[in-house]
Amino acid sequence: MVISVHSDGGAGKTCLLNALRGQPFGSALATLPAPTDGVNVVEWDCVSADHNVRFNCYDFAGQEVYYTTHQLFLSAGAVYLLVWHPRTNVSDARLQFWLQSIVVRDRSARVIVVSSHSDENVSSKMPLTELQMHFPTLRLQQLAVSSLTGDGISDMRSALAACAVQAAVVMLIRLKAL
Ligand SMILES: Nc1nc2c(ncn2[C@@H]2O[C@H](COP(=O)(O)OP(=O)(O)O)[C@@H](O)[C@H]2O)c(=O)[nH]1
Numbered sequence: 001m002v003i004s005v006h007s008d009g010g011a012g013k014t015c016l017l018n019a020l021r022g023q024p025f026g027s028a029l030a031t032l033p034a035p036t037d038g039v040n041v042v043e044w045d046c047v048s049a050d051h052n053v054r055f056n057c058y059d060f061a062g063q064e065v066y067y068t069t070h071q072l073f074l075s076a077g078a079v080y081l082l083v084w085h086p087r088t089n090v091s092d093a094r095l096q097f098w099l100q101s102i103v104v105r106d107r108s109a110r111v112i113v114v115s116s117h118s119d120e121n122v123s124s125k126m127p128l129t130e131l132q133m134h135f136p137t138l139r140l141q142q143l144a145v146s147s148l149t150g151d152g153i154s155d156m157r158s159a160l161a162a163c164a165v166q167a168a169v170v171m172l173i174r175l176k177a178l
């Protein structure tokens with residue numbers, strides 16, 4: 001199963017993937033280029049309360065020069081993480097831009113919109129209802145996390161594993177229908 005992680009640069013994608021994979025905060029910033037250059041692909045065995053799932057995680061560069069190439073990597077059935085730093089204005093974070101780039105590839109994609117940096121206690125006014133109205137075919141949910149303190153990370157593992165299981169069931173049903 002694929003996790004595809006998107007946002008403008010500096011929102012916290014790489015730190016989030018490290019936190020999900022149980023790596024100490026800042027550790028992989030030492031081993032990975034920061035900001036991420038191009039795309040990093042890492043394998044992760046996600047162990048959550050209910051399911052164990054092996055993910056290939058695509059950590060994309062936020063730099064503008066790469067935005068169009070992201071399209072090449074978006075695969076149907078993937079789980080998408082759209083990371084947003086709540087200190088950034090919602091329109092500046094261009095959530096609609098990223099969702100549009102996902103929906104053209106996979107109209108019923110599962111997308112978790114992630115408010116990062118929850119340790120900074122900035123109130124996050126996530127317009128999820130509005131986004132859902134703009135993109136009615138996407139399956140949107142939101143979570144808040146801190147990769148620094150680990151807050152919300154375990155919930156995110158469970159949410160990702162649940163999304164992966166749902167996606168696998170849908171694929172099986174489609175295969176059986178062939
Ligand atoms: N306080 C805090 N800082 C974070 C958190 N996540 C990332 N950062 C910092 O935000 C900056 C950008 O993070 P990074 O993961 O490289 O962003 P990316 O460009 O989206 O991959 C780095 O300086 C991180 O140390 C977090 O949850 N809390």
Ligand SMILES: [Mg+2]
Nearest residue numbers: 013014035036
């Ligand atoms: Mg990065």
